[in-house]
Amino acid sequence: MNTSxxxxxxxxxxxxxxxxTATAAAERGLRVALVEKTEAVGGSSAMSGGWFAFSGTPEQDAAGVDDSAELFLQDMLEVGEHRNDKTLLDAYLARQEQAAAWLRDHGAVFTQVEISSGQSAKxxxxxxxxxxxxxxxxxxEVAGGTSYLGHRATRLVVEGERVVGVQIEAADGILELHSRGGxxxxxGGFSRGSEMLKVFAPDQLAAIPYGGKGNTGDGLRMAWRLGAGMADMSFVSGTYGSHPDTTDEFHELLTAYYLGAIIVNQSGERFTDEAQSYKTLGREVLKQQDGLGYQIFDATVRAKSERGVPLKDMDTLEDIGHLHRADTLAELADIIGVDADALAATVEAYNRVVGGETVDPQGRTSLCNGVGELKPIAQAPFFAYPAKSLMTTTYCGVTITPQGEVTNVDGEVIDGLYAVGEVTxxxxxxxxxxxxxxxxxAVFGNIVAETVATRLGESQ
Structure with missing residues (x-):
């Protein structure tokens, strides 16, 4: 059955x-269709830890956090090695306050403010x-939107040089959705798309596959077919910190290294600066035997656990048997199958760095991105968390303008085509x-909804 x-x-x-994007557009009075490949909304977002990065918020003020848009920008540029498109960062910072308020207006409650990967402030x-x-x-749906769950988009519909719709398919046939606004x-990305990973990041096939079931790169391919430009494709990397037995049912990601842990390989040796972005750590861990790195820490770090808080919930990880505990480093080494003398020597050398006796050969000087004083690993009991790189998200894709318009390989806007989120x-x-x-x-979804609504209004 073919209908439109x-x-x-x-x-x-x-x-x-x-x-x-869909909700903000519908609330502006547009007639909006939301197409989802799987049977439920959420995608990779539903499998994430639920963290939003904003600066200058009431939540930061209440927690006494000293932060600014300028510091936020500096951090993003440094983490991105200044390979970011600064016009996109500027757009984000200019609209972050509005996006955060919009989320609160729609029921979001931000319960904690923390520091994590790439940040120099909470x-x-x-x-x-x-x-x-x-x-x-x-x-x-209250705003009148129409949802097409369980429908896979297969091809963009183009008239002349403008995108005017999309073909979607379901069990009962093909449906063509036409769109006045584009x-x-x-x-999302292609963390589940082995064929695209083989093309852009074959080394990442060794990471644990994760992310939304529908994240196979469909949208990226459709835009690519129209000549869309691509950016950041060479930086695809998994996120370090997930147990080898991680499943889709539980967001298992521990970053104890930002609290004071070190990371060692199966030889019991450190091999990188643990204060780096966990995406960078993901690349480094994949170079180790079996792509495995052990987070090693003591009772001082263990005490910083917060049950139910993603990235630092050591209580739950110990409950399910993924976090190992021992009274001595030698016993811990035996449990995880690492040479006891090597692990002891590594911890001793690290503690000398912490004490200021030597300079760290791995270059570590802080807990996370220049913030936090290093602490010795000395207080029993001791803990080990075996972890690999988790291919959650690919963080690369089509090139866009600050208004979310997709551009082609020459930098020209593809009329009627927009992109938001991980596919960009x-x-x-x-x-x-x-x-x-x-x-x-959240930021660019609001921007695109506003852009389309304004343009449709001007065309009437």
Whole structure:
């Protein structure tokens, strides 16, 4: 059965980027279609830790956090090795306050503010992400939006040089959705797309596959077919910190190294600066035997656990048997199968660095991105968490303008085509800061909704 429908805007993908775009557009009075490949909304966003990166927020003020847009920009550029598209960062910073307020207005509650990967101030705002996504979808439908769950977008429809719709397919046939305002690709990356990983990041096939089930690169391929430019494709990397037995059912990611742990390989030796972005650490760990690195820490770090808080919930990890405990380093080494003398020597050398006796050969001088004083690993009991790189998100994709318009390989706008979220490139650069993925979905989703609504209004 082949049929067609006409809308003001069609949005592909129902993670934070797609839901924000669709909901914000529908609430501006547009007739919006939201297309999702799987049977439920959420995508990779629903599998994330729920952190949004914002600065200058009431939550930061309440926690006494000293932060600014200028510091935020500096951090993003340094983490991205200055390979970011600064115009995108500027757009994010200019609209972050509005996006955060919009999320709060739609029921988001930021319960904690923490420091994490790539940050030199506490700006990761914790949300109950599944609740946020559910509330956004409910708001979308209240605003009159139409959801097409279980429908896969296969091809963009082009008239002349303008994108005017998309073909989607379901079990009962093909449906063509026409759009007066264009099409928004918010389909995520390709963490589940082995064929695309083979092309752009074959070394990452050794990482644990994760992310939304629908993240196989469909949207990226559709835009690519129209000549879309690409950015950051060479920086694809998994995130370090997941147990080898990690499953889709539980967001298992521990960053005890930002609290004071070290990372050792199966020879019991450190091999990198643990204060780096966990995407950079993901690349370094893949170079080690079996792609495995052990987070080693003592009772002082263990005491910093917060049950239920992603990235630092050591209580739950110990409950399920993934975190190992021992009264001595020698006993711990035996449990994880690492040479006891080598591990003892590594910890002793690290403690001398902490004490100021020597300079760290790995270059570590802080706990996380220049912040936090190093602490010795000395207080029993001792702990080990075996972890690998988790291919959660690819953080690269089509090139866009600050208004979310997709551009071609020559930098020219592809009329009627927009992109938001993980399917876009240029924002992160060489590495990723915690919270900026969900954050850019909310920020640029609002920007694109406003842009399309304004343009449709002007054309009438």
């Amino acid at each position: 429908e006409t809308f003001d805007l069609v949005v592909l993908g129902a993670g934070i980027a797609g839901l924000t 700006r990761s705002h914790l949300s109950d992400i599944k609740d946020v996504l559910a509330k956004l979808h409910a708001a979308f 099409v928004v690709i918010a389909t 490139g240029g924002f992160h650069g060489a590495a990723y800061m915690t919270g900026t993925s969900l954050g850019k979905g």
